[in-house]
Amino acid sequence: MEIIAYGVLTDELPLLESAFRESFPGSLPLRCLDLDLDRYTAPTAAGYEIVLSSVNDTLDAEVLGALADGGTRMIAQRSTGYNNIDLHAAEQLNLTVARVSYYSPYSVAEFAWALALAVNRRIVRATVRAHEFDFRLDGLLGRDFHGRTVGVLGTGKIGAVFARIAHGFGMRLLGCDVAENPECRALGMTYVDRNELFAEADLISLHLPLLPDTRHVVDVVDVAALATMKDDAILINSSRGGLIDTDALVDALRAGRLDGVGLDVYEEEAGLFHLDKSLEVMTDDTLARLMTFRNVVVTSHQAYFTRDALDQIITATVQNIRDHLAGRSGDNTLVRPGPHRW
Template sequence: MEILAFGVTADEEPLLARAFRDHSEGPHEVRCLDVFLSEDTAPIAAGYEIVSSSVNGDLSGRVLRILAAGGTRMVAQRSTGFNNVDLDEARRLGLTVSRVASYSPYSVAEFAWALAMAVNRRIVRASHRTRDFDFRLNGLMGRDMHGRTAGVLGTGRIGEAFTRIAHGFGMNLLGWDLVPNPACVELGMRYVDKGELFAEADLISLHVPLLDSTHHIVDAAALKAMRDDAVLVNSSRGGLIDTEALVTELRAGRFTGVGLDVYEAEAGLFFTDRSLEAVADDTLARLVTFPNVVVTSHQAYYTQDAVGQIIATTVRNVADYMAGRRSENTLVPDAA
C-alpha cells in the first residue's frame, strides 16, 4: 500500500521512507509532500486510504470531509497535540485518527532551556555583533540562574525533564498542574496556584497542552503579574499566550527575555520560506523586532531521537489500523 504524507521535511523524508519499507508488518511505500494538509491540498489525497499529517496540518471538519470523500479512511498525525483535529467530525465520518502520544521529552525540555539561556545571556545579539567584528559587551549582561526561581506550568514528562535541568542549575522550583508530579516534588518543587507562580518566578516555562481551559493561560493579567525582569519561554503551543498582550508588555520595556518556539498564528507560516515576501502578520513582525525576544519555528522536538520515535510510532499506528488494533495513540474510534 502507498501512504501519502503531508508536511515532510527534507530531513524526515528518508527516515520515513525507510521506516515504512523496513517495518515487520510492511513493507509500504510512502509518498512524501512538503506542503501541509489544508483545504486546498486535501484533494491531492484522493485515492489514498491512509494519510499522514504533520503538527501544523489542518484537520478541521471541512478537510476531513474532503479526505473521506476521496477515499481516505485513516489519518496518522505525526505529533502529540490534537487541538487541530475535529474529532467529532472524524467519528461521524468513520475515520480512524491516531497521534504520537509521547516521544523524547528531553528534546523539548533541552530546547526550552536553550531559549531561556539565549535570551538571558543575549547570545543571539552577541553572535550578530561578533559577525560584524563588534566585540563590545555593552548591553549583553545576563544573570545567574543559580539561586533564582523557576516556574513550570505543566509537570508531565516534558515539564519534569525541564525541572530536572532547573534543579541542576540550583534553582528554587515552583510548579502548577492539576496533579502534582511526585518526581518533581522529590526534587523540591512547591506546587502553587498560577497567580503565585507568575508573581514569584524569575523564569517561567510552559509545558501544558492547548485546550479550551489553557487557551491564553498567559493572558494580560498574568503578564502584568510577572516580574519586570522575568524570562518567559513557550515551547508547547502558541495559543497558550495572548500574543497581543505580550507585545503590549514588551513595548513597555518589560521582561529580561522571551523565548518562543511556537506562535498562535503559526499555521501556514512556520516550516515555510517567506523570506522574499512582504510580512503580512503585523504581530509576528513586531515580535521579532524586540531585542530581548527570540522566535524559532517550532523546532523544539526536532532531534534525531525524537523524530525517530515519532516516525516509528506513526508506522506502528498504521500497522495497528491495518490489523484492526487500537492503542494509546488511537484518538478515533474511541476506546471500547
C-alpha cells in the same frame, strides 16, 4: 493501498522513507510532500487510504470530509498534539485517527533551556555582533540562574525534565498543574497556584497542552499572568503558541516589561513555520512587531526536532498504521477504527 504524508521536512524525509520501506516492504507505497494539508491541498490525497499529518495541518470538518470522499480511512498524526483535528467530524466520517502520545521529552526540555540561556545571556545579539567583528559587551549583561526561582507551568514528562535541569542549576522550583508530579516533588518543587507562580518566578516555562482551559493562559486580562509577572522575568514557550495571547505580550514588551522572551511556537504559526517566507511580505503584523524586540528570540517550532525524537515519532506512526490495518485500537488511537473498505 497507498500512504501520503504532508508537511514532511527535508531532514525527516530519508528517515520516514527508510522506516516505511523496512516496515512495509513493497506493500504500502509512501508519497511524501512538503505541503501543509488544508482545504486547498486536500484534493492531492484522493486515492490514498492513509494520510500522515503534521501539527501544522488543518484537519477541520471540511478537510476531513474531502479526505473521506477521496477514499482516506485513516489519519496518522505525527505529533503529540492534535488540537488541529476535528475528532467529532472524524468519528462521524468513520475515519480512524491516531497520534504519537510519546517521544523524547528531553528534546523539548533541553531546547526550552537553550532558549532560556540564549535570552538571558543575549547569545543571538552577541553572535550577530561577533560576525561583524563588534566585540563590545554593551547590552549583553545577563544574570545567574543559580539561586533564582523558576516557575514550571505543566509538570508532565517534559516539564519534569525541564525541572530536573533547573534543579541542576540550583534554582528554587515552583510548579503548577492539575496534578502534582511525585518526581518533581522529589526535586524539592513547591506546587502553587498560577497567581503565585507568575508573581514569584524569575523564569517561567510553559509545558501545557493547548486546551480550551489553557488557551491564552498568559495574557494581560488574567491578573495571574503578564500583569503580575516581575518586570525582569523571562518567559519561555516551547509547547503550543495558543498558550500566549501574543498581542498582549507585544503590549507588555512595548511597555518595557519582561527581561526577555523565548518562543519556539506562535499561535498563528500555521502557514508560516517550517516554510521559507524570506522573499515575501510579512502580512502578520503581530509576528512582525514581535520580531522587532531585541530581547525576543523566536524559532520555528523545532524543539522536538532531534534524531532521537524523530525516530520515536516514526516508530509510533508505523505501529499506529499496523494497529489500524489489524482492526485494533492502540494506546495512540484517538478515534476508533471503523469497517475497512479494502
